[in-house]
Amino acid sequence: MTDSAIKSFLFPKITKRYLLRVSVVAIIAFIIFKFVFIPFRIQGESMAPTYFTGSFNFCFALRYLFSKPAPPDVVLVQIAGQNVMLLKRVVATEGQSVEFKEGRLFVDGKKVNEPYVSGKSDWNIPPTLVKPGNVYVVGDNRSMQAKGHAFGQTPLKRIAGTPLW
Amino acid sequence: MVTKKYLTVVLILVATGVILLSVDWEARAVKKQLRSLAKEMTWTPNENELEFALRIRHVQEKIAQTCQVDIPSYNVSQTVLQKDIPACLSIAGSYYRNLSIGLKDLKIESIQVPRAHAVVTAYVKATDAYNQRNDHALALEINLQKIEKKWLVTDAKEMQVLEK
Numbered sequence: 001m002t003d004s005a006i007k008s009f010l011f012p013k014i015t016k017r018y019l020l021r022v023s024v025v026a027i028i029a030f031i032i033f034k035f036v037f038i039p040f041r042i043q044g045e046s047m048a049p050t051y052f053t054g055s056f057n058f059c060f061a062l063r064y065l066f067s068k069p070a071p072p073d074v075v076l077v078q079i080a081g082q083n084v085m086l087l088k089r090v091v092a093t094e095g096q097s098v099e100f101k102e103g104r105l106f107v108d109g110k111k112v113n114e115p116y117v118s119g120k121s122d123w124n125i126p127p128t129l130v131k132p133g134n135v136y137v138v139g140d141n142r143s144m145q146a147k148g149h150a151f152g153q154t155p156l157k158r159i160a161g162t163p164l165w
Numbered sequence: 166m167v168t169k170k171y172l173t174v175v176l177i178l179v180a181t182g183v184i185l186l187s188v189d190w191e192a193r194a195v196k197k198q199l200r201s202l203a204k205e206m207t208w209t210p211n212e213n214e215l216e217f218a219l220r221i222r223h224v225q226e227k228i229a230q231t232c233q234v235d236i237p238s239y240n241v242s243q244t245v246l247q248k249d250i251p252a253c254l255s256i257a258g259s260y261y262r263n264l265s266i267g268l269k270d271l272k273i274e275s276i277q278v279p280r281a282h283a284v285v286t287a288y289v290k291a292t293d294a295y296n297q298r299n300d301h302a303l304a305l306e307i308n309l310q311k312i313e314k315k316w317l318v319t320d321a322k323e324m325q326v327l328e329k
Contacts, residue, residue, distance in 0.1 A: 044300070079304045079326055080286040081270025086302065086326070128329070137327065148299075152327035 036061055037164065038082055046139030046149055047087050050074065050116050051163070059085070061161040068093070069135050069159050071107075072116065076160045077137060085160055086150060088137035089116070098136045098153075100125040100146075105138075119143030128153070135159070192273040195281045195309055198316045202227045203266040203287070210262045217258065221251045229310055233320035238301045239289075261299075263292040279311035284324075 012018055033039060037058040042051050051057075051074075059076045069075050069090045077086040092098045092107045099106040103121025105114060121142035130136045130153050138151035205223045212220075225247055232245045245253055257264070267288040274282045284306055291299045304324040309316045 077326060079270070079302055080272065080284050080324075083269040084286040084288055084302050088327075125329075134328075150301075150327050152329040154327050158326065 038161070040076070040085065042087060046141050046144065047074070047089070048141045049118050050089075050140045051087060058164040059161040060164050063162040064156075064159060068156065069162075071112075072114075073162060075135075075137065075162055077154055078158045078160045082160055086137075087163065088139055088151065090135050091138055092130050092136040094130050094132045094134055096130050096136070097127045098125075098130065099127040103142055114140075116140050117142055189273075189276070191276055191278060191281070191311075195273055195276065195283060195316050196271055198227055198309070199271060199283060199285065199307065199318075200268055202318065203268045207265040208258060208263070217254075221254050224254060225250045226315070227318060229312065229317040229319045232318055233322070235320075235322045236303065236305075237323055238303055239291075239299075259294070261291045261293055262296075263290070265290045281309045281311075281316065283307045283309065 038061055039056070039058050042055050042057065043053055045053055059082075070093060071090050073090045075088060075090055077088055079085060091105060091112065097108050099109075100121075100123040103123045105112045106127075117140050119142065123142055123146045125146065128136070134153040134155055136151075136153045139149055141149070202224065205220050205227070208217070208220065228245070228247055228250060230247050232247075233243075234245055235242045267290075269286040269288060271283060271285040274284050276282070284304070287303045287305050289301050289303060293299060304326050306322045306324055307318060308320045310319045311317075
C-alpha cells in the first residue's frame with residue numbers, strides 16, 4: 001500500500017458519495033444493533049457457571065421469529081424494555097408441571113438431567129403448572145438461595161431473544 | 166437576495182414551531198419528576214444529617230398526600246402518607262446503608278392531564294446493615310397526578326415479570 005493510499009484511507013475526501021456511504025453504513029449499523037443483535041453486559045451471578053457477571057454478549061432478537069423457546073434454551077426476558085433484561089434458561093413450556101426437590105428439577109414428574117448446573121442446591125418448590133402462552137425460566141446458579149433468585153413463568157411476549165454465544 | 170434571507174428565517178421559525186409543538190411537554194415533565202425522585206432515593210453511608218433532611222423534603226415534594234406502594238421484592242406493601250415519609254425514609258436509611266435506584270426504559274403509557282401512567286425498569290442496588298446485597302431489577306407501574314402544576318406520585322406497583 002502506498003503512502004497516498006493510506007492517507008486517502010485515513011483522511012478521505014469529504015465528497016457527496018463518501019457522506020452517502022457513511023450514512024448508509026450508520027443506518028444499517030443502527031438497525032442491526034437496535035433490532036437484530038442487541039448488545040448487552042451481564043450483571044449478576046444467577047446464570048453462573050454458564051455466564052458470569054461482567055461478560056459481554058449480543059441478544060439475537062430474531063431467534064424466535066418462526067419458533068418458540070424450548071428447554072434448554074437460554075433466553076433474555078424483558079422487564080419494561082430492552083435496556084435491562086433477565087438472562088435465564090427455559091426449563092419447561094406451557095402445560096408442563098415444574099417442581100424442585102432438594103435442588104433437583106422435575107418436569108412432569110420426571111427428573112431432568114441438567115449438566116449446566118453445578119454446586120449444591122436445597123431448593124424445594126412445589127409443583128407449578130405452566131400456563132398457556134408461558135414458559136418457565138430459571139437461572140443455572142441453584143446454589144443461590146431460592147428467595148434471592150428470580151425465576152418462574154413468564155409470557156412468551158416477554159422473551160426478547162437468545163444470547164449469541 | 167433579501168427574499169432568500171426572509172425565506173430562510175421563515176423556514177427556521179416554522180421548523181422551530183413544529184419541533185416545539187411536537188414535543189410532549191407534560192410527558193417530559195413526568196419523566197423528569199420520576200428521574201429526580203429516583204435520584205433522591207439514592208444514598209450512601211457518608212451522608213450527613215443535613216443532606217438527609219434535604220432528601221426527605223425533596224421526596225415529600227414529589228409524593229401525593231397518600232401514595233400506595235406495593236413492591237413485594239422488598240416486602241413493601243402499604244399506603245404511605247406524605248407526612249410519614251420522614252419516618253419511612255429513616256427506617257429505610259437505617260436498614261439499607263447503600264441504596265441506588267436507576268431508571269431504565271421509562272415509558273409514559275398514557276397521559277391525560279391531570280393523570281399519567283408510566284412503566285419503568287427500576288434497577289435497585291441495596292446493601293443492608295449486615296453488608297448483604299439485595300439487588301433487583303423491577304418492573305414498576307407508576308401513577309401520577311398533577312396537583313398545583315406538579316406531577317405527584319399517587320401509586321407505585323411492582324409488575325410480576327416472573328410468576329413463581
